[in-house]
Amino acid sequence: MNILDRLAAYEPPADFQPVEATFSLATPLMMAFPWVFGDALVARLLMEEILGDDFYNLPAKEPLPVAKYLRLPVKKTGMIYHASASILDTDEMHTITLYKRFHEAEDLKTKTRIRRNSGMMRDYMMKFPYSASKTVKFYMNGNLEELDRLLSQVRHLGKKRAVGGGEVSGFKIEPIAEDWSIIKDGLAMRSIPCNMLKSFSDIRAMRLAYTFPGWAPENICMCVAPGGRCEI
Numbered sequence: 503m504n505i506l507d508r509l510a511a512y513e514p515p516a517d518f519q520p521v522e523a524t525f526s527l528a529t530p531l532m533m534a535f536p537w538v539f540g541d542a543l544v545a546r547l548l549m550e551e552i553l554g555d556d557f558y559n560l561p562a563k564e565p566l567p568v569a570k571y572l573r574l575p576v577k578k579t580g581m582i583y584h585a586s587a588s589i590l591d592t593d594e595m596h597t598i599t600l601y602k603r604f605h606e607a608e609d610l611k612t613k614t615r616i617r618r619n620s621g622m623m624r625d626y627m628m629k630f631p632y633s634a635s636k637t638v639k640f641y642m643n644g645n646l647e648e649l650d651r652l653l654s655q656v657r658h659l660g661k662k663r664a665v666g667g668g669e670v671s672g673f674k675i676e677p678i679a680e681d682w683s684i685i686k687d688g689l690a691m692r693s694i695p696c697n698m699l700k701s702f703s704d705i706r707a708m709r710l711a712y713t714f715p716g717w718a719p720e721n722i723c724m725c726v727a728p729g730g731r732c733e734i
Contacts, residue, residue, distance in 0.1 A: 505556060505566065506568070506571045508553060509549065509552060509568055509571045509572040510572070512552055512572065512573065513573075514575035514576075514648065515647070516645065518576070518577045518584075518643050518644050519643065519644075519646060520641070520677065520681040520682070521642050521644065521646055521649060521675055521678060522641055522678045523540075523641075523673070523674075523675040524637055524640075524675075525638045525639075525653075525656065525672070526636065526672035526673070527637065527638065527669065528670070530596075530598075530633060530634065531632060531638065531668045532630050532631070532632045532660045532662045532668060533630075533632065534630070534631075536728075538587065538638065539587050539692065539711075540583075540588070540642055541574060541583040541585040541713065542715070542716060543653070543656070543659075544574050544576060544585065544649065544653070545572060545714045547652045547655060547656070549568065551652075562717075565715045565717065567718075568714065569713045569714055569715075575644050575645040575649060577644060577683075580695075580698055581713065582694060582695070582698070582713065583713070584642060584643035585642045585644070585683055585692065586640050586641040586682070586683050586691035586728070587691065587728040589638070589640065589641075590635035590639075591637045592633070594633070595632070596631070596632055597630065597632070598629070598632055599627060599630075600629075602624075602625060602628075603618075603625045630662060632667070641678075641681075642683050646675065650675045653673060653675060654673050656670055656673065657669070684734065685732065688733070689728075689730065689732070690702075690726045690728050690729065690730045690731075691728060692728055693711065693712050693725040693727060694712070694732065694734065695712050695723050695725050696724045696726060698734060699732050699734055701732065701733045702726045702730060702733070703730050705730070706726050706729060706730025706731070707724055708724070708725065709722055709725070710722065710725040
């Protein structure tokens with residue numbers, strides 16, 4: 503069975519309801535993009551579970567159309583899942599400088615010269631933005647039990663997890679009365695394609711991914727970004 507068939511074989515449980523999922527963080531959330539998208543997070547967890555080691559060998563430059571085959575345990579309306587982008591408890595941001603230097607003499611017993619200006623062994627000094635938020639929240643409309651099972655496996659969020667970024671210290675998910683996964687108080691809670699909306703603010707309209715994987719060109723269109731005023 504090929505990869506797409508294995509993903510298509512997953513049968514998500516039904517019985518959807520609005521939920522609020524909250525992660526507590528022990529270390530700062532490092533980010534190379536303003537948001538973590540809830541549906542992409544659930545999709546990654548499912549794909550790791552279904553594909554095992556094959557998940558890490560998926561093509562990156564020409565990604566497979568996984569969104570057409572993998573169904574999430576989350577309600578879907580039109581082009582988008584009912585899953586918000588990450589909601590932080592503060593807007594406070596900082597930067598940290600990360601260093602990487604390969605020490606030939608200590609780390610590799612070889613007489614071959616290691617190129618340290620390019621490739622996997624290259625040295626670098628890189629600034630990363632990080633959030634001072636202590637929690638990361640998502641609104642979703644999905645199967646509570648399945649989302650709890652999947653999301654409780656998350657140990658880190660964001661970038662630079664290998665150096666301790668975004669370490670999760672706690673998780674809870676609970677039902678809520680209203681579905682705020684797409685729009686709350688007239689504001690977009692996730693990327694929403696403009697062609698799905700009755701009206702929207704041009705200020706927050708930009709080219710964004712509306713489904714996973716976010717780097718596939720076919721998944722990108724003009725959307726209202728999270729926080730943009732709109733009406734669906």
